[in-house]
Amino acid sequence: MSADAAELGRRLRAGDVRVAPAVLNLVESRAPGHREAVAALLREVAPAALGGEATAHVIGVTGPPGAGKSSLLSHLVAAWRARGRTVAVLAVDPSSKRSGGALLGDRARIAIDPADPGVFVRSTAAGGRLGGLAPATRAAADALAAAFDVVVIETVGVGQSETDVGELADTVCVVVQPGSGDVLQFLKSGIMEIPDVLVVTKADLGRLAAGALRDLRAALRSLGSTQTAVVSVSAIPPGQGIDALADALDAHRARVDVPARRLRARRLSALADFTAEHGERGLRALGGRRPAERWLAEQEPGLDVPALERALQARARELEGRDA
Ligand SMILES: Nc1nc2c(ncn2[C@@H]2O[C@H](COP(=O)(O)OP(=O)(O)OP(=O)(O)O)[C@@H](O)[C@H]2O)c(=O)[nH]1
Ligand SMILES: [Mg+2]
Helix, strand or coil, X not given: XXXXXXXXXXHHHCCCHHHHHHHHHHHCCCCCCXXXXXXXXXHHCCHHHHCCCCCCEEEEEEECCCCCHHHHHHHHHHHHHHCCCCEEEEEEECXXXXXXXXXXXXXXXXXXXCCCCCEEEXXXXXXXXXXXXXXXXXXXXXXXXXXXXXXXXXXXXXXXXXXXXXXXXXXXXXXXXXXXXXXXXXXXXXXXXXXXXXXXXXXXXCXXXXXXXXXXXHHHHHCXXXXXXXXXXXXXXXXXXXXXXXXHHHXXXXXXXXXXXXHHHHHHHHHHHHHHHHHHHHHHHCCCHHHHHHHHCCCCCCCCHHHHHHHHHHHHHHHHHHHC
C-alpha cells in the first residue's frame, strides 16, 4: 500500500491532477496500514522532496451556513479556470465525522464542468467540532497543493470555529450574507479573527447587501484594519464581483509570507493530528498546548506533518518517562 501511495505522491509532484480521486480515497481510508501509506504519500510532496513549498494557493473559504459559499465557488472556479489555473475544492461536511460514507457529497453543491480534468471537488468529513478539520482533510490539502494551482477548503463556521482553516490556509476568506449581524458583532468584539478577505454575498439583494458592506467596512476601519479587502458578489447568473474577488485573493497571496505560514500550518496540523489521536491526555503528556507549540517551533523546518507527529509522540513518551 505504501509503495502505491508513494507513487501517487510522485505523480502529484509531477503535476498530475488526475490522481486526485485516488489521493482522497487513500487519505480517507481506514484500512490497516493506511497511516503508513498516507505518511509515504506526504513524504513525496513534503518541501524536502519538492525543493520548496508547494506552489498552490491554499485558500480557506468559511462562513455561516447558507451564506452562499458553494454558489460563489461555482463562479470562482470558472474564473480561475479562465485564468488557466487548476482547482481542487475540499468541502468539509460538518454533519459527518466519519469519512467515506455514501451520505457525503451533499455539501459539494458546486457547479463544475464534469468533463474538465482541471477541476476536482470533493466533500470530506469534519473533525470533531464545528469548523474542525479532520486529519484526512489536512493531508488531502497538503497533497493536492503539490499538483493543483488553487486548493480551496470550504468550511462552515463563525466566530472562533474558523481558526482551524486559518491555520492551514495561505489566505482566509470569510463569506457572509447581508443581514448577518452576528458576524459583525464577532468582528467588533474580537471573537473572530480579522479575515484576509471578506465577502458579502447576494449583492442582487440590493440595499440590504449595500448596507452590510458599509457596516463591515466601518467595523474593519474602527478595528484599524486597512489590509482586509471587502468584496461584494452575487452568484445569480452571470455573477457579479467575481473577478474583483479573484484579484483580491491574488493580492493577498502576493503579500503574505507563504513559507512562514506553511511552516506554522505543518506544526499546528501535527499537534491537531496528535490531539485527535491521543486526546487531552496526550496534550497533558506534552506539558500542555503552549509548551508543545514552543517545542514544535524548535524542530527542523523541513519535516512533514507525519514526521512531526511522530516526534510529538516520542516527546510525550520521553516526558512521561521522566515523570514516572
Ligand atoms: N439571491 C441570491 N441567493 C444566493 C446567492 N448565492 C447563494 N444564494 C442562495 O443561498 C442559498 C445557500 O447557498 P449555498 O451556496 O449553498 O451556501 P453555502 O454557504 O455553501 O451553504 P452551506 O454549505 O450549507 O453552509 C441557496 O439557496 C442559494 O441559491 C446570491 O448571490 N444571490
Ligand atoms: Mg456549501
